[in-house]
Amino acid sequence: MGNFKIGVPRALLYYEYSLLWIDFLEGLGAEVIVSSPTTKELLDLGVKSAISEVCLPVKVFYGHVMSLKDKVDFLFVPRMVCVEKGAYFCPKFLGLPDMLKSSLSPLPPLIEPTIDVRKSATNFKNAFLEVGKSITSNSKKIYCSFIQAQKNFWLYSAANKLEEGDLNQLQINQPINKSSKGEGISLNVALIGHSYLLDDSFVNLNLISKLKKAGVNILTAEMVSKKEIEKQLKKLYKPLFWTLSKKTVGAALYFLEKKIDGIIHLSTFECGEDSLVGEIIRQESHKYPSVAYTEFVFDEHTGEAGINTRTEAFLDMIIRRKIYESNHT
Numbered sequence: 312m313g314n315f316k317i318g319v320p321r322a323l324l325y326y327e328y329s330l331l332w333i334d335f336l337e338g339l340g341a342e343v344i345v346s347s348p349t350t351k352e353l354l355d356l357g358v359k360s361a362i363s364e365v366c367l368p369v370k371v372f373y374g375h376v377m378s379l380k381d382k383v384d385f386l387f388v389p390r391m392v393c394v395e396k397g398a399y400f401c402p403k404f405l406g407l408p409d410m411l412k413s414s415l416s417p418l419p420p421l422i423e424p425t426i427d428v429r430k431s432a433t434n435f436k437n438a439f440l441e442v443g444k445s446i447t448s449n450s451k452k453i454y455c456s457f458i459q460a461q462k463n464f465w466l467y468s469a470a471n472k473l474e475e476g477d478l479n480q481l482q483i484n485q486p487i488n489k490s491s492k493g494e495g496i497s498l499n500v501a502l503i504g505h506s507y508l509l510d511d512s513f514v515n516l517n518l519i520s521k522l523k524k525a526g527v528n529i530l531t532a533e534m535v536s537k538k539e540i541e542k543q544l545k546k547l548y549k550p551l552f553w554t555l556s557k558k559t560v561g562a563a564l565y566f567l568e569k570k571i572d573g574i575i576h577l578s579t580f581e582c583g584e585d586s587l588v589g590e591i592i593r594q595e596s597h598k599y600p601s602v603a604y605t606e607f608v609f610d611e612h613t614g615e616a617g618i619n620t621r622t623e624a625f626l627d628m629i630i631r632r633k634i635y636e637s638n639h640t
């Protein structure tokens with residue numbers, strides 16, 4: 312099977328694990344085909360093929376699967392259940408391979424390892440080693456490929472973390488030009504939410520480039536260490552048991568504590584997890600009135616004009632406050 316093409320949809324957990332998945336599969340000699348970045352056509356394909364009740368990211372995933380299915384011999388769709396003690400992925404990830412098989416046909420065969428470390432501490436590694444066996448009979452190659460891919464993944468994950476000093480650096484107030492437009496003011500804004508919303512510029516309607524164009528220093532949950540996130544989560548009345556939301560909430564609490572200028576939470580309509588998480592962050596944000604907080608909710612009908620207006624209004628509000636504060640201190 313080494314010469315076969317394996318399709319990896321550029322959606323959902325691709326944005327968390329692509330480095331590990333692709334390095335591993337390529338290390339075994341497979342040709343990995345990643346679907347192209349999301350477009351309107353691709354989203355339309357997903358909307359047509361998925362049931363209407365599912366969230367936007369799952370519809371996007373369907374679109375990517377549709378765009379790949381006739382170009383590859385296999386599709387890589389892991390069933391992600393649990394990667395840490397006491398926390399789980401949303402049920403959509405558990406049922407993703409079944410949802411695809413029951414609603415899209417014909418489909419190439421799925422490579423669908425179940426990742427569930429509740430079964431055993433070595434389940435994560437073993438699931439990959441099992442996948443490897445269906446690609447090559449060379450067990451040394453499988454093992455080395457997994458170890459190398461995992462090492463690269465960890466190194467990459469550790470590389471972008473903020474040090475305490477970095478954040479202090481960001482918080483140093485630049486000399487404020489008191490022009491009403493706020494030129495010269497430095498703005499530190501955190502974007503938090505699922506990586507498949509933040510990193511897919513079609514889905515978030517180019518929010519990151521809009522903020523960069525406005526000169527905003529963008530902070531994300533990826534920059535916060537796992538240790539810091541765990542520390543922040545201890546502030547909550549009850550533990551959270553969703554792996555992805557833990558990262559979002561922990562990072563939000565960290566940025567609130569550091570009193571950065573603002574936080575934008577990207578969420579999706581039809582996501583139970585996001586509706587609860589949004590409420591937790593909103594309530595916590597009341598304790599830090601100097602940090603502006605807002606939530607942008609996305610679905611397939613969200614328009615770019617609306618996001619532009621809300622982004623401008625949000626930044627305007629922060630700038631006006633900074634100018635006011637600089638005039639009264």
Ligand code: SF4
Pocket residue numbers: 366367368369401402403404505579581582583584585
């Ligand atoms: S966590 Fe929410 S947005 Fe993500 S797949 Fe589940 S329902 Fe969809």
